[in-house]
Amino acid sequence: MTRLARTALVLVGLGAAGALIAASALAQGPVKIGASLSLTGTYAALGQNQQRGYQLCAKHVNEKGGVLGRKIEFVFYDDQSQPATGVRLYERLITQDKVDLVMGPYSSAITEAVANVNEKYKMPMVAPMASTTAIFKKGRKYIYMVQSPAEVYLEGLIDVAAKKGLKTVAIINEDTLFPKATVQGTIELAKKKGLQVVFVEGYPKGHTDFSAILTKVRAANPDVLGAATYFDDAVAITRQMKELNVSPKMYGVTVGGDLPTFYQLLGRHAEFVYGATQWEPELPYPGAKEFVVSYSLEFPGRDLSYHSAGGYAGCQILVEAIRRAGSLDGEKIRDAILKLDFKTVYGGFNVDQDGFQVSHKMVTFQWQEGKKVIVWPDELAAGKALFPTPPWSQR
Amino acid sequence: MNVVITPAMVGQVVVSGLLAGALYSMVALGLALIFGVMRVINVAHGTLLTMGAYTTFWWFRLLGVNPYLSLLVSMPVMFVVGIGLQRAMVRRVVNAPELSSLLLTFGISIALVNGLQLAFTSDLRTVEFLTGAFVVGGVALSKSRLVAFGFALVITLGAYWFLQATRFGKAIRATSQSPMVAMVCGVNVERVHLYTFGIASALAAAGGSLVAIMFAIQPEMGQVYTFKSFLVIVLGGAGNYPGALLGGMLLGLIEQLSSLFLTTQLSEAVAYVLLVLVLLVRPTGLLGGRAT
């Protein structure tokens, strides 16, 4: 390299550095919001859905001029669906990347682990995808729940069953934090409604062959079968129910039954299946329609599920709280969040002093002719439940 | 809050167990071949199965032709892939301590699984072709599992015939009994290794194709089958090929019966506990191969 070239290079470098310094002094940078999500590993599909919700929200907020006169910008990491990695990454986001605020990760288990980190730094965290009550009832002050708790996922199924005069219920579940909480809640609800719980059994995460457990369910012969699932198992159980000819009068799943792919994968076998969901695209919440349209434009061909809407809403909530607090100060934002009572694309948001959600409503739907028809609660219902579910040979 | 177990229920799970067992036997036979011939534990075996499953999925999705025909594609394709893996990588660790081969194949598996994830996303996929069941005397026989059982049986028996009756099959068996003697007798051991890996991959692929029609598939599904295959070959006797058939059926029955009589949760442990017990009593497996 000639001397001239070297000098020129140094000058260019100096100039670039100077320009950078000048630029950062002139304009305040964007508000940085950190989040680590399960982009790979077991929760990958759902974590990616949530990430798209965050991304779309940032885009919309910025198109409308940002917040406090600044743009918002997400810093994403991948926790590989592992709580330990999540903990380290949130510590990194807060103390190393010095993000201004954080948003929650995917899944109850990872949120439970990560909640200790943001609590330590007194940084408020809206956690859209954690629905296990215990996380919010440990005296933490800086974590806020967006959706309805796991315990009420099957409330609609049980309520409809009770109204139809059914008597017995069986519950099967994946043996992890969130589905187990659903089971506990469902047993309580069933007792309250006068249904008898005749069979409960868990299966390990990643289980694929449900022959034996479904054989037991068939022998217990319940009127209602509730499955506290994630997605993969919801699909597998439904298919194998047909293969083993298990045909209760009502059958409902929790997570996964709401995804459009559930029907794509199962086709006619998904008919009559009940599902519980935090959100549906056609629910008349403010902004929901626009959200659905721009989601399909922004991410053509990708699943739209409540995880995306929840992520979007969580970010809406945070931005609204920043706006009301008028600053990025953790304490002020906390106060603002606790006072918030409004509707996002996801439904009601209002938390008690523990950060526990009290306003959001679950809905129960049934797959009818390839569409999810909301059948519960009555005030949101768009149709009637097709009852009872006919035997497999007549579907 | 449990149910009373009736003979009909036992009959049901025994049937389910045998149906699943034939598939395990076929997939595990591939692992047993590789282990027998090369003393390599192929942790990527399940991943090869996954690739077979995706072949069938895309075959059905893109062509809409009977998915069972995709075996004609997935098996040869994975045969070639297996030969490629053997030639490029596994060959180098054949005589190294078992740690090398364990880790190498694990590395291959991680890279492939995540490659699949990048290529096809981690979304669940199904092949909706043959669903439902025949009900015979209170026992439901899943159609897709019945067909898979038939295929697995035919393919496995075909592989045994190949090992027993053909010249190359004899070379494989000779190599797994003693590479040295085989080499002295004029067997091209290197070539035996190459084709063994190919055949094993094709068996895994056949398993994957059949699984794709029975269950939903996703990139990480394979590991379970790797583990099950371990269980099968150790129960049946590693390096002992008929042992894989016995081991597969046994594993299918153990899994189903233990989840019926105990819980589904515990059934996963039962097979492993049995494995350790078998190893302790007969360190070379139930049918006993040669000692290492």
Add this chain to the structure above:
Amino acid sequence: MRGLVVAGLAVALVLLVLYPMVASGYEIRFMLQLFMWVALAQSWNLISGLTGYVSFGHVAFFGTGAYATGILITTHGWHWAAASVAGGLAAAILALIIGYPCLRLKGPYFAIAMLGLNEVMRVLVSYFEGLTGGGMGLSLPTLYASVQIYYAMAIAALAVTGAAYLIVTSRFGLRLMTIREDEIAAAAMGIDTARHKLYAFLLSAFVPGVVGGLFARDQGYIEPIAVFPLAFTITMIVMALFGGKGTVWGPALGAATLFVLQELVWVRFLFLHQVLFGAIIILVVLFMPRGVLGVLQQRYRLPRYV
């Protein structure tokens, strides 16, 4: 030369002691987890690197320690330090129970039996939910003790490295390596192979138990799938192998290098980093099976205690 090394180690030690006073929360947690991996890779090396018995389920001891510690803290109110030591003891007891029979198994059979042990432990922990919380996991009372746990992890990492040094330079270590090279010959030479293997196994199980306990305390929440993952076993093996198995400093070197690499490079590739991890494993096995220190040792005839 030796004096220089000792002086260097002393300086490093002082720096590590002072580190938490200047480091940010993330940096502390980063080092804490780095020490964790050093301790795990070193522990694995004690049994597998020295005797050649490949433990493919070493995370079972980690998980056992984590749960023992978690239960002692939540239901019996123990201090985390004491509970972690108890976690180590629990892991050692497990090692005693299964080591006695399983160490008779050879080669791949031992590896698969250890893999099975891990699966069994995970299932048992999930099953006995009255004690462990089962699939709901176990939530520990909130406590911010990153700095103390940092020191505890550092002590664990140093202790196991020190133990490795003592073992490798002792007759005991020589006997272990004799077993690795030729077990029948070792027995013929009058080495009580069963007892030696068992001692090495106990030692290599104790430390992961302690570290698992500290991990549980640091995380504040544990669940079966998070403390018994096969990926942990693989990671510690790859770390030990990368640095050089059967050496004193190799596992520590491997753990530090790979962990830093992961943090610096891999978080930038949100979707590609796992593929890279697989590629690294393949490259190490194919081209550097003796690890970094193994290569150096071969080339420069380094003393055994390196």
